[in-house]
Amino acid sequence: MATSPTSATPTTMDDRATSVLVRFSPASITTEQYDETVRRLEKSGDWLPEGLEFHVAFEAGGKFRVSEIWDSQAQFDAFGKRLMPILEDVGIDPGAPEMVEIHNIIRR
Numbered sequence: 001m002a003t004s005p006t007s008a009t010p011t012t013m014d015d016r017a018t019s020v021l022v023r024f025s026p027a028s029i030t031t032e033q034y035d036e037t038v039r040r041l042e043k044s045g046d047w048l049p050e051g052l053e054f055h056v057a058f059e060a061g062g063k064f065r066v067s068e069i070w071d072s073q074a075q076f077d078a079f080g081k082r083l084m085p086i087l088e089d090v091g092i093d094p095g096a097p098e099m100v101e102i103h104n105i106i107r108r
Helices: 031-044 073-090
Strands: 009-012 020-024 052-060 063-070 098-101 104-107
Touching: 020 073, 031 063, 031 073, 063 073
Parallel strands: none
Antiparallel strands: 009 104, 020 063, 020 098, 052 063
């Protein structure tokens, strides 16, 4: 069902600071590795990190992927410094993320 214009709330660049979309497509990752990473982040108090607006993990085309929306590049970078040792310990090489500046967000 499509969202009608009266029920959608667009957020444009004039209404907020620049957000970034970050997409990961690791070469090799299992759902067990992903779940263990989240467990460790929760245990350390690093989940949900400051600046993370949206996180989704899914499988598509036989690959596990993660997409996130961050309030800023700086917040993403700060969290990455805490995340990378956990990913390494769990055996996940996230590869280089695709980063895109967001122009508009529409929410229902």
